[in-house]
Amino acid sequence: MLILGIAGGTGCGKTTVVNTILKELSESDVGVISQDSYYKDTSHLSYDERIKINFDHPRSIDFDLLKEHLEYLKRGLSIEQPVYSFVKHNRTGDTIKTHPRKVMIVEGILILSHPDIRELFDIKIFVHADSDERLIRRIKRDINERGRDIDEVLSRYQTTLKPMHQQFIEPMKEYADLIIPNNKYNTVAVDIVKTIINERLQ
Numbered sequence: 001m002l003i004l005g006i007a008g009g010t011g012c013g014k015t016t017v018v019n020t021i022l023k024e025l026s027e028s029d030v031g032v033i034s035q036d037s038y039y040k041d042t043s044h045l046s047y048d049e050r051i052k053i054n055f056d057h058p059r060s061i062d063f064d065l066l067k068e069h070l071e072y073l074k075r076g077l078s079i080e081q082p083v084y085s086f087v088k089h090n091r092t093g094d095t096i097k098t099h100p101r102k103v104m105i106v107e108g109i110l111i112l113s114h115p116d117i118r119e120l121f122d123i124k125i126f127v128h129a130d131s132d133e134r135l136i137r138r139i140k141r142d143i144n145e146r147g148r149d150i151d152e153v154l155s156r157y158q159t160t161l162k163p164m165h166q167q168f169i170e171p172m173k174e175y176a177d178l179i180i181p182n183n184k185y186n187t188v189a190v191d192i193v194k195t196i197i198n199e200r201l202q
């Protein structure tokens with residue numbers, strides 16, 4: 001099994017890059033694990049308590065479960081990937097059965113920040129977009145898709161997103177084998193990643 005880790009700040013385009021990679025590949029060959037599925041279960045908290053959580057700090061992620069799941073997949077075993085709701089800020093209680101594939105892609109803002117998880121990746125990729133570009137994308141996406149308003153997005157950006165990005169995400173570039181500049185759609189870089197995957201699939 002080839003495991004690719006794709007990190008980068010919020011709005012840099014990780015999901016878009018992964019979806020573009022997947023387009024011409026067979027679902028039976030390539031699978032995706034999203035770090036978002038591994039936000040800690042916070043069912044014991046009220047909604048008002050949950051919105052105060054710093055979702056950009058590594059402690060918000062259940063890295064133990066993510067590590068266990070990646071190790072299971074490597075051993076050829078299927079996992080139950082939790083489903084996360086950004087609207088409720090919590091796991092939904094549902095899971096998706098994820099089978100091991102020849103290639104597994106793991107994507108998320110903080111996946112390179114955890115040494116044990118980093119160790120499990122054969123190829124580490126960091127997607128870069130400038131912070132103003134990421135903020136613009138985040139505002140549009142969170143309002144259109146995640147039920148937020150402009151004040152909430154901007155206040156979260158100033159209080160947590162920006163400082164956490166500087167502390168835990170940007171420094172992870174150091175560990176990347178490949179950095180994809182993504183201020184504009186980068187078809188060349190995506191094709192290179194596809195070529196690496198296709199070589200493994202032959």
Ligand SMILES: Nc1ncnc2c1ncn2[C@@H]1O[C@H](COP(=O)(O)OP(=O)(O)O)[C@@H](O)[C@H]1O
Binds near residue numbers: 012014
């Ligand atoms: N290169 C790009 N140029 C312009 N918009 C982009 C680009 N990549 C992604 N987007 C848009 O930005 C938003 C955030 O992208 P997404 O892939 O969800 O980022 P991430 O998963 O890193 O948070 C989405 O609405 C997406 O369509």
Ligand SMILES: O=c1ccn([C@@H]2O[C@H](COP(=O)(O)O)[C@@H](O)[C@H]2O)c(=O)[nH]1
Binds near residue numbers: 011014039085089
């Ligand atoms: O309940 C939640 C959990 C996370 N977030 C925000 O999501 C982004 C990470 O997702 P990307 O798709 O990589 O942008 C992170 O910056 C958290 O702030 C949230 O809003 N609510």
